[in-house]
Amino acid sequence: MLDFVKLQQFVVLARHGSYTTAAAALHVSQPTLTRSVQSLEKTLNARLLDRGRNGIELTAIGMEFLHHAEDLLRHANSIEADISMRSQGIRGHVNVGAGPAIGGTILPGVISEVLASGLEISVRTVLSQAHTMYSMMLDGSLDFFISREPNPGWTDKLTTVVLGYARPDFFVRPSHPLLAQPSVALTDLARFPRICGTAWNEVLSTFASPELARDLFASIEVDDFGIMSHLAHEVDAVLIANSATTIAGLVRLDVDRGDALPHTAVTLNRPAHRTLSPAVRFVMQLTVDRARELYSAHNMGTDSVEGSG
Secondary structure (H helix, E strand, O other): OOOHHHHHHHHHHHHHOOHHHHHHHHOOOHHHHHHHHHHHHHHHOOOOEEEEOOEEEEOHHHHHHHHHHHHHHHHHHHHHHHHHHHHHOOEEEEEEEEOHHHHHHHHHHHHHHHHHHOOEEEEEEEEOOHHHHHHHHHOOOOOEEEEEOOOHHHOOOEEEEEEEEEOEEEEEOOOOHHHHOOOEEHHHHHHOOEEEOHHHHHHHHHHOOHHHHHHHOOOEEOOOHHHHHHHHHHOOOEEEEEOOOOOOOOEEOOEEOOOOOOOEEEEEEEEOOOOOOHHHHHHHHHHHHHHHHHHOOOOHHHHOOOOOO
16 A cells, blocks of 8 residues: 655655755655655565665656656545535635636536535636736736647646647527528638637637638637627627537537648646645636536547546
8 A cells, every 4th residue: 555655755855856855845864765765666566766976866667656646646635625625614716717618618517516515615707818818827816727728838837737629610590591501611601700709810820721710710809708699699690619619599500621620629727836725726626527528528539539627
């Protein structure tokens, strides 16, 4: 049986790369830390690290075990926090960000579960573009946000979890002329106003050809899913949303898209170096569970795998 204290000591040692600094950080003696690692190696029947003149170096098995140990410790901490919240009645305020379409599918269910939990947690939501939410998270205005895969240049500031995969879908009112056509091509959408959140036009060129990007460029940009839905009910426009979306009163177009508009990752992004409150962790876990429930049914594996937000 693995000892979680020894796991924690091994993780700290691996991060510091030195018995001296790790022992100081753990407030234990170096011999105690050495015996702890040796005990782990005996339990696993594997050599986890080599000790040299410049510190320690993990073996290949040690590197693999480090990832497992970190996952186990995170999971244990999550269980402890969850039980503690339920038994003590955690209270707090949580700030969540999301793109309009993604937020419209995930957040209503998350907020309903927060309300049903009976915990004294208040939630503020922000629907905006990823770069805006990233800036808000850095200045402390957001605790985490959900978006398409973030800018690679942000990775040193973010911990990112892939929740699943989605692709754009297109919605119209029941009387829309496109529904009378025997087939609908992506180029047909260019004949009608196209409604989407502001992020759509910014990222369109990253996964569509210049010609297709021109045809699908949103002529109406609104970062409010309720307004977008209302407009699509009132006029012969095309609402662009993600594949997990269901909109009462609107019809999902069956569009012949060929290989265009592939699935892209839906991610949860949190600060890499910030300790989150129990309330934030609780809401974040609800968000992860809800998103995976939605996008596992609309991901690459069922349509053509959950990418694991």
